[in-house]
Amino acid sequence: MNKNIEEPNCIEKRLKGSLPKIGIRPVIDGRRKGVRESLEAQTMLMAKNAAEFLSGNLRHPNGMSVECIIADTCIGGVAEAAECEEKFARQNVGLSLTVTPCWCYGTEVMDSNPLIPKAVWGFNGTERPGAVYLAAALAGYSQTGLPAFSIYGKDVQDKDDNTIPEDVKEKLLLFAKAGLAVAEMRNKSYLSIGSVAMGIAGSVVDPNFFRDYLGMRNESVDMCELVRRIDEKIYDEEEYQKALKWTKENCKEGEDINKNKSSDERKQYEWETVVKMTIIARDLMIGNPALTKLGFEEEAQGHNAIAAGFQGQRQWTDHFPNGDFLEALLNSSFDWNGIRQPFVVATENDSLNGAAMLFGHLVSDTAQIFSDVRTYWSPAAVKRVTGKTLKGKASEGIIHLINSGSTTLDGTGKQKVNGKPAMKPFWEVNKNEVDACLKATEWRAAEKEYFRGGGFSSQFLTEGDMPVTMSRVNLIKGIGPVLQIAEGYTVSLPEDVDSILQKRTNPTWPTTWFAPTLTGKGAFKDVYSVMANWGANHGAISYGHIGDKLITLASMLRIPVNMHNVPEEKIYRPSAWSAFGTNDLEGSDYRACKNFGPLYSR
Numbered sequence: 001m002n003k004n005i006e007e008p009n010c011i012e013k014r015l016k017g018s019l020p021k022i023g024i025r026p027v028i029d030g031r032r033k034g035v036r037e038s039l040e041a042q043t044m045l046m047a048k049n050a051a052e053f054l055s056g057n058l059r060h061p062n063g064m065s066v067e068c069i070i071a072d073t074c075i076g077g078v079a080e081a082a083e084c085e086e087k088f089a090r091q092n093v094g095l096s097l098t099v100t101p102c103w104c105y106g107t108e109v110m111d112s113n114p115l116i117p118k119a120v121w122g123f124n125g126t127e128r129p130g131a132v133y134l135a136a137a138l139a140g141y142s143q144t145g146l147p148a149f150s151i152y153g154k155d156v157q158d159k160d161d162n163t164i165p166e167d168v169k170e171k172l173l174l175f176a177k178a179g180l181a182v183a184e185m186r187n188k189s190y191l192s193i194g195s196v197a198m199g200i201a202g203s204v205v206d207p208n209f210f211r212d213y214l215g216m217r218n219e220s221v222d223m224c225e226l227v228r229r230i231d232e233k234i235y236d237e238e239e240y241q242k243a244l245k246w247t248k249e250n251c252k253e254g255e256d257i258n259k260n261k262s263s264d265e266r267k268q269y270e271w272e273t274v275v276k277m278t279i280i281a282r283d284l285m286i287g288n289p290a291l292t293k294l295g296f297e298e299e300a301q302g303h304n305a306i307a308a309g310f311q312g313q314r315q316w317t318d319h320f321p322n323g324d325f326l327e328a329l330l331n332s333s334f335d336w337n338g339i340r341q342p343f344v345v346a347t348e349n350d351s352l353n354g355a356a357m358l359f360g361h362l363v364s365d366t367a368q369i370f371s372d373v374r375t376y377w378s379p380a381a382v383k384r385v386t387g388k389t390l391k392g393k394a395s396e397g398i399i400h401l402i403n404s405g406s407t408t409l410d411g412t413g414k415q416k417v418n419g420k421p422a423m424k425p426f427w428e429v430n431k432n433e434v435d436a437c438l439k440a441t442e443w444r445a446a447e448k449e450y451f452r453g454g455g456f457s458s459q460f461l462t463e464g465d466m467p468v469t470m471s472r473v474n475l476i477k478g479i480g481p482v483l484q485i486a487e488g489y490t491v492s493l494p495e496d497v498d499s500i501l502q503k504r505t506n507p508t509w510p511t512t513w514f515a516p517t518l519t520g521k522g523a524f525k526d527v528y529s530v531m532a533n534w535g536a537n538h539g540a541i542s543y544g545h546i547g548d549k550l551i552t553l554a555s556m557l558r559i560p561v562n563m564h565n566v567p568e569e570k571i572y573r574p575s576a577w578s579a580f581g582t583n584d585l586e587g588s589d590y591r592a593c594k595n596f597g598p599l600y601s602r
Helices: 034-057 078-090 130-143 166-185 208-212 224-231 239-249 264-286 299-301 323-332 353-364 379-386 430-441 497-502 529-532 549-556 576-582 587-596
Strands: 019-024 069-070 093-100 118-122 149-151 189-193 217-221 303-309 345-348 369-377 399-404 415-417 420-422 441-447 458-459 468-475 482-489 511-516 538-543 561-563
Touching: 019 078, 034 069, 034 078, 034 166, 034 430, 069 323, 069 482, 078 093, 078 468, 093 130, 093 166, 118 130, 118 166, 118 189, 130 576, 149 166, 166 529, 166 549, 189 353, 208 217, 208 353, 217 299, 224 264, 239 264, 264 303, 264 323, 264 458, 299 549, 303 353, 303 379, 323 345, 345 353, 353 482, 353 538, 369 529, 379 497, 415 430, 420 468, 468 511, 468 549, 482 549, 497 549, 511 549, 511 576, 549 561, 561 587
Parallel strands: 019 069, 019 093, 093 118, 118 149, 189 217, 189 303, 303 345, 482 561
Antiparallel strands: 369 399, 369 538, 399 511, 415 420, 441 458, 468 482, 468 538, 482 511
């Protein structure tokens, strides 16, 4: 099994455009004849230390190292600020960090680019008023409508202490990772393969949302493009044969529960078709140089799509094999070419859940689970149906996450961190973990009641005790986009309980049992309230408790968060948010986002 899986060999840039960089701006007191000269070395060293720390602790989601660009000189006034801005523009800087140990002339040295997230780190020392400058600078940013993040250590440091305090490190990483996510999305595409699936509102793709809030464009192709490329063989035949061989060796077919079972000949056609669909969908997203050699120069370009969605139901699936294999494999950290960065592909072209999947991938670097937020199982209901009592993290009730399509195979939980189930960045995944993910997955013949054209759905059970975060973007008339977040854990149920509950829904689909972390109030007073307040039928699930990263990212994009269970002390937003209220943080977030407006709508 899995003899064709290779160690990570696809750390590469697959989208058009330069990777965004972090710009470091060392600002300084501009007074010459003693003041500036005494601060030059310390200020520039602060910038270099910040750059070394960030580049040493961050990667892009494609596995490449993050590069930091430092201004050529310390910035003591508007002329040097302009020179820095020009350098950053040439170098594709996507976010800026201003650092200083001293007083500076606030509005003269500020970063005035309205499109990039910005933070200011003021050194907490008594010899020079770095904190005074920080406060003055933040006031200037707020007054000019350029929200900036404040970074200030809790403890006073000696002037010659060049270390970065732990609390400062946390804010640097939180700001930088979210800022990079903003920059990664800019000028990329969301590709709709098909259109609206079964009247699902999220698959009514809103170009205003993608353009104004994410800086992205929308691309669209009809699903008949897959038929054309299959019929005219617009795909790499050599890769197709490799992929089909790998699929036969590694994707085991499960039980067929259909009464009207397909013939072996028909199933062979379905396997061949879903493999071709997977290759073609990938080529549509990012292009494929191999197509140029076949004479298809236009098709070889792709759509520069950082995320995509496949409509499938019903116009495709009533006649052709479904897109479950396509979605699950592309969303995984591996395929027939080895271990590689997962793609982001939304089932039923639910672009809003696709956006949440994209957010989660960009801030966590991991593959994303797409699920129906299907059923709330109360302890009483489980007891009535199974005769058993829920225990442990499941004791207050559970939510059944299940969907035929985009549940990445990473979602089996067969990857490990410190011996515990996990979903890891692809560059940390090894061959044995890929093998385990594939062994834990069966591919069951699609239920023809749902999918008349056949196909195969992945079926597995997610390991319990994984920390996960479920999120969702919703569009609300009169408000715009809002983000929902629920941190919690996957749970394992006793085998007999799991079997009974799964069979009541669909035993051919992958299941994740989710227990959200409760706070005792609002939408998180109990598990039922989490389900009742969820804004749509789908959710995007990321490994880890990343709610704080999503909140920081949302504030940069001016998307308010209407539901979350992230501890208050972990919430990190621009300093201007406090001007809109300090007691009701949810309300102040709404007011601030409305006031400053979408990032790209200026």
